[in-house]
Amino acid sequence: MAARHFLTLNDMTTTELENLVDHGTKLRSEWRQGKVRDSLKNRVLAMIFEKSSTRTRVSFEAGMTQLGGSAMFLSPRDTQLGRGEPIEDSAIVISSMVDAVMIRTFAHETVEKFAKTSRAPVINALTDDFHPCQLLADMQTYREHRGSIRGATVAWIGDGNNMCHSYINAATQFDFHLNIATPEGYEPNPELVKAHSSRITLMQEPAEAARNANLLVTDVWASMGQEDEQKAREKAFSNYQINPALMGIAAKDALLMHCLPAHRGEEISADMIDHPGSVIWDEAENRLHAQKALLEFLILNRLD
Numbered sequence: 001m002a003a004r005h006f007l008t009l010n011d012m013t014t015t016e017l018e019n020l021v022d023h024g025t026k027l028r029s030e031w032r033q034g035k036v037r038d039s040l041k042n043r044v045l046a047m048i049f050e051k052s053s054t055r056t057r058v059s060f061e062a063g064m065t066q067l068g069g070s071a072m073f074l075s076p077r078d079t080q081l082g083r084g085e086p087i088e089d090s091a092i093v094i095s096s097m098v099d100a101v102m103i104r105t106f107a108h109e110t111v112e113k114f115a116k117t118s119r120a121p122v123i124n125a126l127t128d129d130f131h132p133c134q135l136l137a138d139m140q141t142y143r144e145h146r147g148s149i150r151g152a153t154v155a156w157i158g159d160g161n162n163m164c165h166s167y168i169n170a171a172t173q174f175d176f177h178l179n180i181a182t183p184e185g186y187e188p189n190p191e192l193v194k195a196h197s198s199r200i201t202l203m204q205e206p207a208e209a210a211r212n213a214n215l216l217v218t219d220v221w222a223s224m225g226q227e228d229e230q231k232a233r234e235k236a237f238s239n240y241q242i243n244p245a246l247m248g249i250a251a252k253d254a255l256l257m258h259c260l261p262a263h264r265g266e267e268i269s270a271d272m273i274d275h276p277g278s279v280i281w282d283e284a285e286n287r288l289h290a291q292k293a294l295l296e297f298l299i300l301n302r303l304d
């Protein structure tokens, strides 16, 4: 049987995604009760990181260990990946020795190329275009705090980046409406926007996006790889901060998420991280539980 991959949210059906989210919640509560689970005993996850990470690395590595398996950190600096060995060759070799491969890289095409010749499931742990693992955690967190997100309004405030793109896919898969407020020139990918046009509304005014929204979400103004644009972006995004005033026009019980790391004083005011509507710390912890669910699903082909 060909391996199932998770390169974007579109690699799963809505039912599979909803089951994953529920399974993540179950794993979270089992883990909190101290229950031992060894569903991935002797299984190995290879983790290829071409960009920095705190949450993704810790959650995948801890997750594999907690399920009885192990994870191996591979950096291009000390593997042949950094010396030009073709991705397709690396994929054949690495996937012949491990049970799943997780990749964080720049071009989305790299994970697609890897998946093409990989015998093992490949997980996109962030590319320039998508960050689907974060959305599993975000959807799990919303559900745990507010129940189904179906029919809700979500406001994306800021850059039309990889996180925004994954929110666009999520709007269709989880059936919510997404208001996207970006400065001119920083809109999400037009093809993706077109493909999901019935679920999303593009605008430039953050207040218009946030009004009566059930969930406000933002992310850094300059993503990894855009460090030299920081100054220009600070100027372009100066009105795109989530702060108490913006939160105040959202729905009364609105939630706030941020995938982290956060730049306090830029996309989010310092006081918002611990605002009563903020579920940012739960969201971060849920990376662990959501990905444990994902690993079980991809490696064992089942959730139980």
Ligand code: CP
Pocket: 052, 053, 054, 055, 056, 057, 126, 134, 259, 260, 261
């Ligand atoms: N949110 C997220 O992916 O964080 P890291 O970059 O620390 O992995």
Ligand code: NVA
Pocket: 126, 161, 162, 163, 219, 220, 222, 223, 224, 259, 260, 261
């Ligand atoms: N958009 C950010 C997300 C970090 C988790 C980046 O790509 O750097």
